[in-house]
Amino acid sequence: MSFPWANEYKPQHPVMQWVDERLPLPRFVYNAIGGGYPVPRNLNYFWNFGVLAGVALVIQIITGIILAMHYYASVDGAFNSVEHIMRDVNGGWFLRYAHMNGASFFFIVVYIHIFRGLYFGSYKAPREMIWLLGVVIFLLMMATAFMGYVLPWGQMSFWGAQVITGFFSAIPVVGEPLRQWLLGGFAPDQAALNRFFSLHYLLPFVILGVVILHVWALHIPGSSNPTGVEVKTESDTVPFHPYYTAKDGFGLGMFLIFFTLVTFFAPNMLGHPDNYIPANPLSTPAHIVPEWYFWPFYAILRAFTVDFLFIPAKLLGVIAMFGSIALLFFLPWLDTSPVRSGNYRPLFKKFFWFGLIPCIIILAICGVKPAEGKWILLGQLAGAYYFAHFLIILPIVSRIEKTEALPNSITEAVTGQPAAA
Structure with a gap:
C-alpha cells in the first residue's frame, strides 16, 4: 500500500546508509512494519490474530526442528523415542508439550482469523488474492497437522492414518493406487512413517513461504478494517509502529499466558489418551477420532x-x-x-x-x-x-x-x- 503521506526511510548512520544502498533490507522492514506502513486507525483486536498465527508458526518450526534431532522414525522405535524425549532429554517434556499444544493454538488463532475475515468481508475486492493464499495456508496446515499426529505411533495415530488414508480408496480407478502410493504399501507401516515424517518436517517451511506471499499481497491494497471503508485521507491512518506493534504486543502477551497455562498445567487437555498406548494393528480402538481441529x-x-x-x-x-x-x-x-x-x-x-x-x-x-x-x-x-x-x-x-x-x-x-x- 503506497500513500503520499507515508514516511520514507532515511537511514542516518553511515553504516546503515551503506547497507541500505546495497541491500535495502532496512528499508523493506521499515516499509513493512514501521512508520512507512500506514494502517487504518480503527482496527480492533480481531486484527491481532494474523500476527499471533505467525508467532505460532515460528514456535512450531523451532520446537519441531529440535524434536526432530531426538525423534526416531521407525515403527519399532517411534513411540519409545517420544518417551525418551519426554523422560531423558533435558527440557524434552517442555519441547514436546509446546509443539503438541502449539499446533492446537495455531489452529485456534487461524480459525478466529478466518471467522474475522468471513464477518468483515476481508475476502472482497481488492483483497481476493490475500484470501486465496490464506486458504492455501489452511490446507497446508491441515496436511502438516495430520502427518504430525501420526508420528508418535500411538493407537490413535496408527488408526487415524488407517482410516483417513482409507478414504482415498473411495475415489474411482485412481483411489487405491493413490492410497498405496501415499502409504508406500497396503497399510500404515515403516514406509508411511518415513513419508509422513519427511513431509511433516518440510511443509512448515512451505507454509512459511506462502505466509510471506500472503503478507506481500496484504501490503498491496493494505489492511481491511471493521467498517469496510477504504482509506481516503491521512487522518484515516496511523503508522503501524508504534501504534499496532504495541497493540499486537498486548495480544501476544495474552496469547502466551494462555499458551503457557495449557502447556504447564493441562498439556494433555487437547489430546487423546489412546495415543499414549503403542500402536497395535491387531487392536482397533473403540472410537477412532481425529484431533479437535478436524472434527x-x-x-x-x-x-x-x-x-x-x-x-x-x-x-x-x-x-x-x-x-x-x-x-x-x-x-x-x-x-x-x-x-x-x-x-x-x-x-x-x-x-x-x-x-x-x-x-x-x-x-x-x-x-x-x-x-x-x-x-x-x-x-x-x-x-x-x-x-x-x-x-x-x-x-x-x-x-x-x-x-x-x-x-x-x-x-x-x-x-x-x-x-x-
Missing part, C-alpha cells in the same frame, strides 16, 4: 450413509469433506454485496451469528461423537446447512439485503467528525 470436517465426511445412484456413500463423504474447504476459494465471487463489513449488513449478520457459527459448533460436536443415532442425523443437517449457507443463502442475501448507511470515512466512523481533506 467439523470429519462430521461432514461421516454424514453420508446411503449410496446415491451409482455413487458410493464413502465417495460422497470424501467429496463433501474436500468440497467444504474448496468452496472457500470461491467465496469472493459468491458474496456479491458491495458492502464488506457484517456490521452494516443486518440480514447477513443474523445468518452468520445464528446460522453459520452454531452450524460449525454442531459439526464439531458430531465429529467427536460416535457415528450412530442422533449424531449422524445432526451431522447431516448441520452439513447441509453449511453448504447451503455459502452456496444458496449468501448469494441470495447479498442481492436482496438492505444494508445500513456506511460512514463516509474511517475517521468519521471513529470520531463522528468528517475527515480533513
Whole structure:
C-alpha cells in the first residue's frame, strides 16, 4: 500500500546508509512494519490474530526442528523415542508439550482469523488474492497437522492414518493406487512413517513461504478494517509502529499466558489418551477420532450413509469433506454485496451469528461423537446447512439485503467528525 503521506526511510548512520544502498533490507522492514506502513486507525483486536498465527508458526518450526534431532522414525522405535524425549532429554517434556499444544493454538488463532475475515468481508475486492493464499495456508496446515499426529505411533495415530488414508480408496480407478502410493504399501507401516515424517518436517517451511506471499499481497491494497471503508485521507491512518506493534504486543502477551497455562498445567487437555498406548494393528480402538481441529470436517465426511445412484456413500463423504474447504476459494465471487463489513449488513449478520457459527459448533460436536443415532442425523443437517449457507443463502442475501448507511470515512466512523481533506 503506497500513500503520499507515508514516511520514507532515511537511514542516518553511515553504516546503515551503506547497507541500505546495497541491500535495502532496512528499508523493506521499515516499509513493512514501521512508520512507512500506514494502517487504518480503527482496527480492533480481531486484527491481532494474523500476527499471533505467525508467532505460532515460528514456535512450531523451532520446537519441531529440535524434536526432530531426538525423534526416531521407525515403527519399532517411534513411540519409545517420544518417551525418551519426554523422560531423558533435558527440557524434552517442555519441547514436546509446546509443539503438541502449539499446533492446537495455531489452529485456534487461524480459525478466529478466518471467522474475522468471513464477518468483515476481508475476502472482497481488492483483497481476493490475500484470501486465496490464506486458504492455501489452511490446507497446508491441515496436511502438516495430520502427518504430525501420526508420528508418535500411538493407537490413535496408527488408526487415524488407517482410516483417513482409507478414504482415498473411495475415489474411482485412481483411489487405491493413490492410497498405496501415499502409504508406500497396503497399510500404515515403516514406509508411511518415513513419508509422513519427511513431509511433516518440510511443509512448515512451505507454509512459511506462502505466509510471506500472503503478507506481500496484504501490503498491496493494505489492511481491511471493521467498517469496510477504504482509506481516503491521512487522518484515516496511523503508522503501524508504534501504534499496532504495541497493540499486537498486548495480544501476544495474552496469547502466551494462555499458551503457557495449557502447556504447564493441562498439556494433555487437547489430546487423546489412546495415543499414549503403542500402536497395535491387531487392536482397533473403540472410537477412532481425529484431533479437535478436524472434527467439523470429519462430521461432514461421516454424514453420508446411503449410496446415491451409482455413487458410493464413502465417495460422497470424501467429496463433501474436500468440497467444504474448496468452496472457500470461491467465496469472493459468491458474496456479491458491495458492502464488506457484517456490521452494516443486518440480514447477513443474523445468518452468520445464528446460522453459520452454531452450524460449525454442531459439526464439531458430531465429529467427536460416535457415528450412530442422533449424531449422524445432526451431522447431516448441520452439513447441509453449511453448504447451503455459502452456496444458496449468501448469494441470495447479498442481492436482496438492505444494508445500513456506511460512514463516509474511517475517521468519521471513529470520531463522528468528517475527515480533513
